[in-house]
Amino acid sequence: xxxxxxxxxxxxxxxxxxxxxxxxxxxxxxxxxxxxxxxxxxxxxxxxxxxxxxxxxxxxxxxxxxxxxxxxxxxxxxxxxxxxxxxxxxxxxxxxxxxxxxxxxxxxxxxxxxxxxxxxxxxxxxxxxxxxxxxxxxxxxxxxxxxxxxxxxxxxxxxxxxxxxxxxxxxxxxxxxxxxxxxxxxxxxxxxxxxxxxxxxxxxxxxxxxxxxxxxxxxxxxxxxxxxxxxxxxxxxxxxxxxxxxxxxxxxxxxxxxxxxxxxxxxxxxxxxxxxxxxxxxxxxxxxxxxxxxxxxxxxxxxxxxxxxxxxxxxxxxxxxxxxxxxxxxxxxxxxxxxxxxxxxxxxxxxxxxxxxxxxxxxxxxxxxxxxxxxxxxxxxxxxxxxxxxxxxxxxxxxxxxxxxxxxxxxxxxxxxxxxxxxxxxxxxxxxxxxxxxxxxxxxxxxxxxxxxxxxxxxxxxxxxxxxxxxxxxxxxxxxxxxxxxxxxxxxxxxxxxxxxxxxxxxxx
Amino acid sequence: xxxxxxxxxxxxxxxxxxxxxxxxxxxxxxxxxxxxxxxxxxxxxxxxxxxxxxxxxxxxxxxxxxxxxxxxxxxxxxxxxxxxxxxxxxxxxxxxxxxxxxxxxxxxxxxxxxxxxxxxxxxxxxxxxxxxxxxxxxxxxxxxxxxxxxxxxxxxxxxxxxxxxxxxxxxxx
Numbered sequence: 276x277x278x279x280x281x282x283x284x285x286x287x288x289x290x291x292x293x294x295x296x297x298x299x300x301x302x303x304x305x306x307x308x309x310x311x312x313x314x315x316x317x318x319x320x321x322x323x324x325x326x327x328x329x330x331x332x333x334x335x336x337x338x339x340x341x342x343x344x345x346x347x348x349x350x351x352x353x354x355x356x357x358x359x360x361x362x363x364x365x366x367x368x369x370x371x372x373x374x375x376x377x378x379x380x381x382x383x384x385x386x387x388x389x390x391x392x393x394x395x396x397x398x399x400x401x402x403x404x405x406x407x408x409x410x411x412x413x414x415x416x417x418x419x420x421x422x423x424x425x426x427x428x429x430x431x432x433x434x435x436x437x438x439x440x441x442x443x444x445x446x447x448x449x450x451x452x453x454x455x456x457x458x459x460x461x462x463x464x465x466x467x468x469x470x471x472x473x474x475x476x477x478x479x480x481x482x483x484x485x486x487x488x489x490x491x492x493x494x495x496x497x498x499x500x501x502x503x504x505x506x507x508x509x510x511x512x513x514x515x516x517x518x519x520x521x522x523x524x525x526x527x528x529x530x531x532x533x534x535x536x537x538x539x540x541x542x543x544x545x546x547x548x549x550x551x552x553x554x555x556x557x558x559x560x561x562x563x564x565x566x567x568x569x570x571x572x573x574x575x576x577x578x579x580x581x582x583x584x585x586x587x588x589x590x591x592x593x594x595x596x597x598x599x600x601x602x603x604x605x606x607x608x609x610x611x612x613x614x615x616x617x618x619x620x621x622x623x624x625x626x627x628x629x630x631x632x633x634x635x636x637x638x639x640x641x642x643x644x645x646x647x648x649x650x651x652x653x654x655x656x657x658x659x660x661x662x663x664x665x666x667x668x669x670x671x672x673x674x675x676x677x678x679x680x681x682x683x684x685x686x687x688x689x690x691x692x693x694x695x696x697x698x699x700x701x702x703x704x705x706x707x708x709x710x711x712x713x714x715x716x717x718x719x720x721x722x723x724x725x726x727x728x729x730x731x732x733x734x735x736x737x738x739x740x741x742x743x744x745x746x747x748x749x750x751x752x753x754x755x756x757x758x759x760x761x762x763x764x765x766x767x768x769x770x771x772x773x774x775x776x777x778x779x780x781x782x783x784x
Numbered sequence: 785x786x787x788x789x790x791x792x793x794x795x796x797x798x799x800x801x802x803x804x805x806x807x808x809x810x811x812x813x814x815x816x817x818x819x820x821x822x823x824x825x826x827x828x829x830x831x832x833x834x835x836x837x838x839x840x841x842x843x844x845x846x847x848x849x850x851x852x853x854x855x856x857x858x859x860x861x862x863x864x865x866x867x868x869x870x871x872x873x874x875x876x877x878x879x880x881x882x883x884x885x886x887x888x889x890x891x892x893x894x895x896x897x898x899x900x901x902x903x904x905x906x907x908x909x910x911x912x913x914x915x916x917x918x919x920x921x922x923x924x925x926x927x928x929x930x931x932x933x934x935x936x937x938x939x940x941x942x943x944x945x946x947x948x949x950x951x952x953x954x955x956x957x
Contacts, residue, residue: 631842688842737857
């Protein structure tokens with residue numbers, strides 16, 4: 276087993292991985308950019324190494340600096356988390372060359388599945404159904420126009436190196452194709468360092484169902500059932516659950532077996548996810564392999580009882596899977612809500628800034644995987660995910676109620692978060708009925724605004740609190756009006772002033 | 785003690801009267817009594833009758849957010865509000881509009897040049913924040929009078945990206 280692991284990531288996933296390492300008695304090395312010196316993952320690791328300026332391309336994507344940090348600290352393995360270098364086969368190869376274990380699939384399989392086009396070709400050969408689309412990267416616009424015409428609009432622009440919705444654009448008609456390709460290429464270049472994009476037919480209102488797979492280095496492969504991830508905005512999942520309301524045991528088994536076949540065809544090892552689209556008639560199509568730990572992995576952990584990060588580390592260190600397919604069961608129901616620094620009332624616009632107050636929910640069946648704390652300045656440079664709230668319940672209904680309760684208990688002030696939006700989504704009759712498709716948010720939440728129940732009454736309470744806060748400035752901390760004025764003290768919030776709250780120095784033009 | 789606040793856009797005037805361990809609040813003809821304590825720097829426990837509430841407070845320079853039962857109330861002290869954002873917005877309606885980024889980020893592209901005529905919803909610039917591209921669109925038919933930023937610039941949500949002279953409605957076309 277490894278004695279020390281470097282985590283080449285930041286935020287909630289770095290914290291999540293550090294937790295697993297600590298439980299396994301493995302020491303941890305965090306890496307951080309200049310704006311992340313006081314980030315939570317740096318606080319929680321045993322060691323931390325600075326790897327450069329804020330832009331990811333100069334820090335979290337800098338393979339040389341990360342390898343150097345691993346060498347300097349004597350780490351034996353690197354866990355890439357998700358995003359950044361997680362699916363970069365050059366990096367995996369570099370690790371192999373440097374005698375560092377990359378905690379993920381081998382570089383050959385990573386290269387194959389990371390190239391969306393080659394992955395589609397491989398799966399088609401292995402007899403797994405794929406969505407209609409281009410089978411090579413177009414070399415010019417004319418080729419794309421022709422392919423789009425043949426597929427029939429709407430089509431979707433996808434980054435060949437892609438994932439997480441980056442680089443994706445839906446195109447409804449030909450005149451929008453060129454700008455969509457350009458924007459997709461820019462975004463793909465920024466996110467993955469590779470601007471290749473291609474077109475697929477855009478299936479309307481499908482479900483997004485994925486299968487979690489574990490494969491050790493000896494050919495043993497199991498699937499850990501499905502995750503339903505249909506609730507998306509900007510092609511990025513925000514609510515995930517398992518089991519999927521759309522699957523019955525037979526379909527689950529067929530999709531699980533197809534996923535195992537897919538990873539075997541790719542010569543894949545470690546943890547991975549095979550994504551499928553499921554149409555109205557319950558036909559499933561291979562979408563892609565996510566060759567990493569997924570953001571939504573905790574829902575699988577809650578229903579299977581397995582720690583996926585621990586399993587990844589065990590597999591990477593050369594251990595055999597300690598269980599077979601027949602040992603695995605889905606128990607109860609789990610739901611995850613992703614908490615992003617974004618405003619659902621403004622088209623999910625992301626927003627950086629300081630978290631002035633944070634209160635996380637707890638209680639039976641409630642888990643929070645967070646990368647932030649009160650006082651933390653959420654930087655503008657990275658993905659706006661703050662935390663994930665995951666609940667488990669005996670049934671889907673119990674899990675929904677538990678999620679609504681936990682969202683009620685969750686308070687994040689200072690920056691927008693989707694908490695009230697998520698609660699409305701969870702409580703929506705269509706969600707409660709399990710009728711979740713990728714069209715759910717555009718269909719029911721297009722012009723969503725926060726509902727302000729008991730508005731009058733609450734406005735009065737806000738007034739009460741505001742007046743009391745003013746009174747307290749001239750009295751004791753418990754607000755007792757009889758106290759003398761010697762207890763008067765300036766509010767630290769006032770003396771901090773604007774320069775801390777909105778005036779980050781890196782905003783200078 | 786009397787206080788005046790702007791809460792979610794409306795003026796609220798309240799008179800507060802200490803009463804042993806509680807306070808009496810008067811607003812217009814309404815009167816209510818609250819037992820109210822700070823439980824931490826940012827959390828207030830209220831008892832109104834037997835009903836209990838917890839409010840969370842986030843303070844900014846000239847305003848604060850009071851969070852109650854999932855709703856956020858922006859509260860500003862009335863005297864500090866004079867000459868604030870509403871006055872600025874009035875000025876903006878008079879033809880010249882300064883377009884700001886909706887959030888801090890990096891300018892990826894400036895899609896127009898000074899002197900350009902632009903349509904409503906035409907893309908003026910693209911600002912990237914947190915790996916997402918956001919298109920900044922024209923609020924109406926206008927002429928670009930000034931550009932303050934160049935691609936690569938880091939911007940916040942307070943300084944303008946560019947300035948437009950918005951045409952009066954129903955003129956020309």
